[in-house]
Each structure stands twice: as structure tokens, then as C-alpha cells.
Amino acid sequence: MTVANHQALKAVFQRIREQADQRKTADTDGAVPKITIGMATCGIAAGAIETKQTFEQALAERRVEAQIYTVGCIGHCYAEPVVIIDHPDSGFAPIFYHNVTAGKAKMLVRQFLIEGDPCFEHIYGAMETNEMIPSVTEFDRFNQEVRVVMEKCGHINPEEIDDYLVSGGYSGLAQALQMAPEDIVAAIQHAGLRGRGGAGFSTGRKWALAREAESLEKVVICNADEGDPGAYMDRTIIESNPHQVLEGMAICARAVGAHQGIIYVRAEYPLAVKIMTRAIAQAETMGILGRHIFETDFNFRIKLFQGSGAFVCGEETGMIRSIEGYRGMPQHRPPYPVVNGLKGQPTVINNVKTLACVPPIIEKGYSWFRSIGTEESPGTAIFSVVGDVVHAGLVEIPMGVTLRELIFDICGGIPNQKAFKAVQIGGPSGGCLPAAFLDTPIDFDSLTQAGAMMGSGGMVVMDEDTCVADVSRYFLDFTQNESCGKCTFCRIGTRHLLDILERITKGEGQDDDLQRLQDLSLDIKKGSLCGLGKTAPNPILTSIRYFKEDYDAHLKEGRCPGLVCRPLIAYYIDLDKCARGCDACVGCCPTNAVFTTSTRKKGIDQQLCVKCGECVVACPPEYDAVRKVSPPHLVPAIERPAQPENAEDA
């Protein structure tokens, strides 16, 4: 492109930007309070729709003027529904409220918007430093996070391209169009960006290979299949800021010389599909995608393909087969998709997060990106931290932060004064790490060395009441189901692994089962074509390495140390604690297993008990009489008094 063209492009981008600015200013009334509500899947699940309706109603009833503004997920899923109220007239900085139920919404309209009292006891923190309310930036959760990918998530309306433009969006693409394609590839290479989809392959190298491949047509695919059954950050990013992903794809297309793009989103993510479809349409209407982007000669069209829920389609060649209309079975590599991919064309496949890192790198330069994170793993990592942790949600941290900092400082540690037992990282391909590894820095190589892996970015924290053998069984159940069946070792081997784990967790394990698990695991790793089979045994291998005593307890004593495996536990009622005449546990039992003893206390019929634990919850805390033990024979015998009418066959 010539200099004159650069000028023209800048002018076009400037014009688009200014128009967006004007529309936004016309839309917003600076003087009235602004109520921002998080409406991604996590918010909606927690009741954000009801919260929004209540705000609307209360505002209308009381004739209060305010603007309601819906955004995506800010990452604090434990606090949903999250509402931020900016009420300039009140003199307070914008305030972050958590768990805003319909009742709280009504109260805030009345007390804060009308009377000016921000309801101090319900405040989570102020969004800016000020003298009246402690600011959230003082909390670990906020000040240790560094946001590259999620910077705008939860702050802009994902359904309006103007929001993205006004907050500086698409300037990376405008800049990239003024660069030579080789220079874009070089910038990504210098940035040291590694694929966030799991393996951590150098994105720059991938692009360079695709750029060198000679072909008239090339394809860019965004991998938003997110197969890990316990991770949801790709979905949340799309639901909160779809344009950053589109911009990343367009820059990639420019760099490698592609004109077609496909976003592969799971059909189970209806909101993400809807928001992404809208985003693509808006960008096309504005001339940011499609033909003659920014009135240049660059064309790039993006289509959305809905994935139908097969874990193996997250694998590159499986994904390509599925887009072509076949069973999503992985193919032999090489040839790699960058040379011979979709319909034989060179194809770059990148994860959502990888692509979302691209626009900021182009905009702020690769040395900025390198200044975050570690030498070998620059940038940030995004985890969905869930399980037994106080502040569950999405966290974006610089690489190199330790697991301890992430779990205990940023996410608030383990609730209910329980002890930390393990953290599972990387989903079905990853592993469980024990407390001894809490000081491991989070980056691609350290995690792999420890036996886990970055994988999808799912992170499940587990307290002392979890059973590692059960978690392995859970993941094997998943991978066994999802194995496409092509390789014998993966298809049948995972079935055998699952069988062995099932008998162990039932207390029916055999002496040499651990050895058998390990041997078979190594064989499966060797005998499988794709990453699914190669990594499926990881949960087993790491858990045997670090939690052998858990397996031994199951095998040798028939005991589940975490009191999880139901065939190995039993509930009983401590008669010394049980209160005479109290019936709290009777009504809650789904199988009528609770009976009244001759002393008018309660007992549990072990034959009928399904071990759901409901009676533990129902028993009033001042009695706290229900006990859970393993192995089950520890239950003291409590006789069920013979009852006159049909008690026996109940």
C-alpha cells in the first residue's frame, strides 16, 4: 500500500470512529445515573434478567431517570448478579454492588437514586479511588489481575459495535492494514505469543508457515469449541467482547493472506452464537469486515459455524472434518492444517484467547506484551477458577504468578475453614497437583513439568472433602465417551481404565490395579493418533503420582479418605447429639430412610439410604448429629423398631 493509501485508510477509520462517538454521545445523557448490569450467561443464571426488570419497573414507578446499560461478564462470577451504579449527582464514585437480587434492586432505586444513600452495607467497593468508599482496586482480586484479553469485558455492551469502537477497538486492524503482512507476522513472533488453546505452540510460527504456503485461498478458523467440561472462558469472552476476537481474526487473515474466516462455536452456547452473529453483521455493515475493509483492497468474510458438541472436534483436524460435514475424526498430521487444511487450503486455527491477544499486541507493540508475564510465556493466562474457592470466576493474571497467589490471594482461598487438597488444571487432559506444588509459577512449561498442563484453562480447586480417585474416574468417563473410536488404544484402552477406576471407587479394586492403570496409560499415550488419546491418561498418572495414599485407602481398606465415593461411605445419626422429638431430617429424606427409634430419636435405615447427604443439611446446627463415615461398616447398629403397619416393605 502506498503512503497516499495509508492516509485514506486513516481518514476512513477516523470517520467510522467519529460517527460511533457521535452516536454514543447522542445516546447517553451524562447527567442521569447509569446502571450497568452484567448479562453474560453467569449473570443471567444468577438472576440478572429479573434484576434488570426490577430496575426498569422501579425506575418507571418512581419516575426516576436513569440509564440501564447491559454488559458482559466482568469475571466476578461469585458476585453475580453484578451491578455498577454511577450516580454523579450523589457525589460518590461509581459503585460496584454484588449479588443484586430483585429486592436489592428496588432498595437501591429508592435509597440511592432517590435519597442519595448508597446503602453502605451492600457495597462491594468503589470502581475508582476516592475518599468515601474503599476502592476495589485495593483488593487482591483486582490489583493483581492484568487484563489484556478481558480488558473491556464487563465494561462495554457486547451487542453494540459502537461501544467497542469508542473504547479504542479496531484501531489494531487499522494499524495492521498499514503494515506489510510479513511485519505483522514478525510482530507476533517477537511478542512470543503462544497458543492459548492448550499446547502453547508459537502463534508467530504458525502464521509464518501459513503465510509461506502457496495457495489462492487460505482460511482462518477461530476455535471456540471449548470442549473441557469445566471451563467457560472462551464463551464468556465471546459473550462479553466479540469484536476483539473478530479483529484478531482479521489481522491474522491480513498477515497470512486469507479471505475466509470461520468461527467454530459450540451450539450449546446459544447466547455466544447470538452475540457473535450480531457482531459479524454489524462489522460488515460498517465496512470493517467483508469486502473492501476500510475501503482498501483487503477482503475478509467471517462465517459462524455451530459445533455440535464433540470434544474431539476441538482438535484441529477433527474440527476441519466436522466443518466439511463428516464425523469429526482427527486425521494424521503432517500434513498440518497450515499447509493442507479445510478443503485442502492452508488453514490457521487459533483459540479465542490467542486471537483476542492480537489486537492489543499490534496496537501497543510487542515489547509491551513481552513486559507482561515470563520470558518463555509472555502475556497473561485466563483461568476459570471454580470448585472449593471463595471467589470463583474468571481471572486474568500475568504468567508467572504462582498457584498459591492465584488461589489464596486473588480468589480468596478455601471456604468453610477447610484445608486445601488439590487443584485440577487443564481439564480432561491435565492433572491434579497437591499442596507441595502451590508455589509453582503458572506458565506453559512449569505446569507441564509439574504434570498438569495449561490446557483449556479450567481450574478446579478441591478441599479435603474431595476424592482424587473419583475425579480421575470422572475425567475418564468423559474421555472414554468422547473418544472418536479411530484408534484401538484410545477406544478400548480408556474403557478398561474406566472399568478399573470404577471398581476401585467401589472398593472392589484388585491388588495390582495401580500398576495396571499405569502400564495401560503409557500404552494409550503411545498408541493414539491425536491429543485426546495422548492426554486422556494424564489425570490418572498425576493423581497416582501425587495421591497414591488415596488410591491405597480405597484398595486396601475400602475407605474413601475424602468421604466421596458413595459405595464406600455411610451416614448415621449420633444418638448422643440427636434431639428427642426433632423431625428435621425426616421430611427431607427422598427415600424415607429416616426412622424414629424407641427413644424418640432418629436412625437411618442403611438399606434405604441413597447417601445424598440431605439430612446433614437439614439437621439443625446446634445438634449437628448426622455423621458420615468410611468404610461403611463403622456405622453403629441402630435398630429400626418394628412398626405395626407395612413398615417392612416400605
Next chain:
Amino acid sequence: MNDVLTSEEKAILADIQQYLSESKRDRSRLIPVLQYIQARLAYIPYQSIALVAAHFNLAPAEVYGVASFYNQFRFNPPGKYPVKVCLGTACHVKGADIILENFERKLEIKEGETTPDREFSIERVACVGCCALAPVALLGESVHGNMAPSKVEGIFTRIQVEKEMEARQKSEK
């Protein structure tokens, strides 16, 4: 597989045939077409597989082979109130299997099945995206977080009440 179609389903099937006749025969349209059928009928009846096979000039077994590979496609009609229990990692750790069992006991069907009156069906799903509320179950589109066996009971009571209200409204009209 369910062989009997309701008259409503037959009408939709005719619609689908119309849709097919207007769409491309390119194989890469196969999965989107199946998705379209499921979106219309909530499942893929055998009769529609035959239509699709004819359209793409494939054997019905080939089409069924593709459809059955993917978890999304179902071959039995779901209930009017589909129950989906999340068995994602976070929910599993918090006892999702107990929740699933409670639904199964209550409805007297297993996961993957539909009650004979076609009112309820039970499915297991992977992470619904709100692990902070684990364990989670969905009833239709509405999400129920922090599930407990006693809440299962509550959900059915609520449906019962809703149904009665609906019936009353109808009779008032």
C-alpha cells in the same frame, strides 16, 4: 427411534422439505441442515434423515452416522419440560450425580429418556457456564443454581402450580 409423528410434526417436516429444496447440496451444509431440523422439531426423527439423505445423495446410514457422532443431536422427542443436569467438573465435585439421581427417581426415567406422557425428559450436559453456582440444573431455559435434593421437589411443585394456573386461565377463556 420414534416412528410416529404427530400431525404438527408432519407439517413441519413438509416445511423442512421445502427448506431443503432451496438449499445447496454441498456436503458442508449437512451439519447445519441437521441443526436446522433439530431446531424446528427438537429432535431428528427417522423420516427426516431419509429426506436429508436424498437431498445430499447419501445413504441414510451415512447421515445417521454423522448425526449420531455429535452429542447435540437426539433421536427421541424431548419432554415438554426438559430437565438438564450439569455434570461439568465443578458441578461433579459438588455432587451433581446426586442431583441427577434425584431427578431420575422422581420422574422414574433414566438420563436420556422421556416420560411416557412426553412431559419431562432428563439429559446430562457439560459446564453451563455458571460454575460459581454449582451444582446446577436447567429446566427448559431457566437455570437453577446451588441445587440440592430438596430443591428438586420444589421445582416440581412449582411446575405443578404453573400448570394448574394455565389450566385455570384456559378454562376461564
